[in-house]
Amino acid sequence: MLFDRRRYSKDNYVYLLAEGGDAALVDPGDPDVALALAAAHGVRPRFILHTHGHADHSGGSARLRAELGARVFGHAADAGWFAPDEDVAGRAELALGALRLGVVEVPGHTPGSVVYVWQGRALTGDTLFWAGCGNCRHGGDPAALARSLVGPVAALPGALTLHPGHDYAEANLPFALSLEPGNRDTQARLEAVRRAKEVGREPDAPTLEEERRVNPFLRVHVPAVRDAIGRGSPEAAGDPVSGVVALRRMRDSW
Secondary structure, eight states: EEEEEEEETTTEEEEEHHHHHHHEOOOOHHHHHHHHHOOOOOOOOOEOOOOOOOOOTTTTHHHHHHHHEEEEEOOOOTTTTOOSSSEOEEEEOOETTEEEEEEEOOTTTTTTEEEEETTTTTETTEETTTTTTTOOTTTOOHHHHHIEEEEEIIIIIISSSEEEOOOOOHHHHHHHHHHOTTOOHHOOOOOOHHHHHHOOOOOOOOHHHHHTTGGGGGOOOHHHHHHHHHHHGGGGGGGGHHHHHHHHHHHHHH
């Protein structure tokens, strides 16, 4: 079993999954980086998975499909950005040779956003970031995103490690601290992220249980976060979905 990631552009991640001779790339926005990642491990991916259709995640897939003969899997609701070879809508599991992945539909950042679950990991694309969540400026729906976060994302097992489509941790954690300045878990996470950056190392992936102690979008029920929402949107403070929508609006203007 193999799992690895590579950064491309400024903060995007492409992921490589491999098991039993079968391999898949997740969100290969940069085909050169994706091919280099596969080559470093001596594998030839037969599958490409999109967490959503935005070009910074799917932009390398056409070339990779042609060069590798790989099949592209994604949600047809995002076909306006990239039409997949196979639609994952309504499918709870994918069987890709020896690879078995769970599929969780999480519309909001885009209509066809999904989370893939594999070997104790959640690959969340732009739905859930370290200490944040995706914005909805490019074809998204804040209320749908909120329902996904308080519904299927909240139901994911806490032991899963969180692997997002971007590393926005250093930008997101100060916003989280502005809402909960006394949150020691958030303070410790920010220190760890900055230490990793200083030595040129990628941040460690937290478990979802650890993320739930830090990420304000998973903490709208916590008094400090609820009070911060209520100061700007009193009508939203008591409802989780409305609270996430209001919090997303606060983050957009922060």
